[in-house]
Amino acid sequence: MFKGTVKKLLDEALNQREDLFIIDFDVLADNTIKVVIDGDKGVLVEDCMFVSRAIEHNLDREEQDFSLEVLSAGATAPLTKYRQYKKNLGRTLSVKTIENETIEGTLTQANEEKILLEWKAREPKPVGKGKVTVKKQAEISYDAISKAQVVIKF
Known part of the structure; x- marks a missing residue:
């Protein structure tokens, strides 16, 4: 349920920024949200902040405790998409x-x-x-x- 909500928020954010795309996404058992993104023209810190805020600002910490990591695929990361x-x-x-x-x-x-x-x-x-x-x-x-x-x- 929680993972589905986060995925929906992530998809909505990426629909606003079509130059960005998901490389990896997971919600661990302890509610750690991990998102790895890439972009057609690279990824800036501001892009990670945009995705992070799109998720974090739409979740209620009173309802669900979580931690969130949004990172870019590194220069030496394997190509998967x-x-x-x-x-x-x-x-x-x-x-x-x-x-x-x-x-x-x-x-x-x-x-x-x-x-x-x-x-x-x-x-x-x-x-x-x-x-x-x-x-x-x-x-x-x-x-x-x-x-x-x-x-x-x-």
Whole structure:
């Protein structure tokens, strides 16, 4: 019952701010509310405050004691939603597949079923000595991804 009320308040807040979306939401046994959000253009502290106030100001502490945490998905948090992939187009991802293969490349496409990674590799020339740079790509369905993260480069 309490979780349903909180979820309704969260959905109402996110309907006002369509640039924000839920990554994770849970209400623990001790009434700790945990909300992790992300945004199409990132998340500011003000965005977390907006979601927090939308929930907190519409619950009665006399009726239900609770604690509330609203946080943004961190830069190194795994990607779990299509919108996260879409907002990271052009960035380098490290993707581990369910076959335990790790692929690192630039995310060039993301639709609702799959992603496309592209990268360059050095391979032996077909004829003669030496190596040649070739462009590679991998189309990976979301079902085949066990973990995907943005690679932070300095």
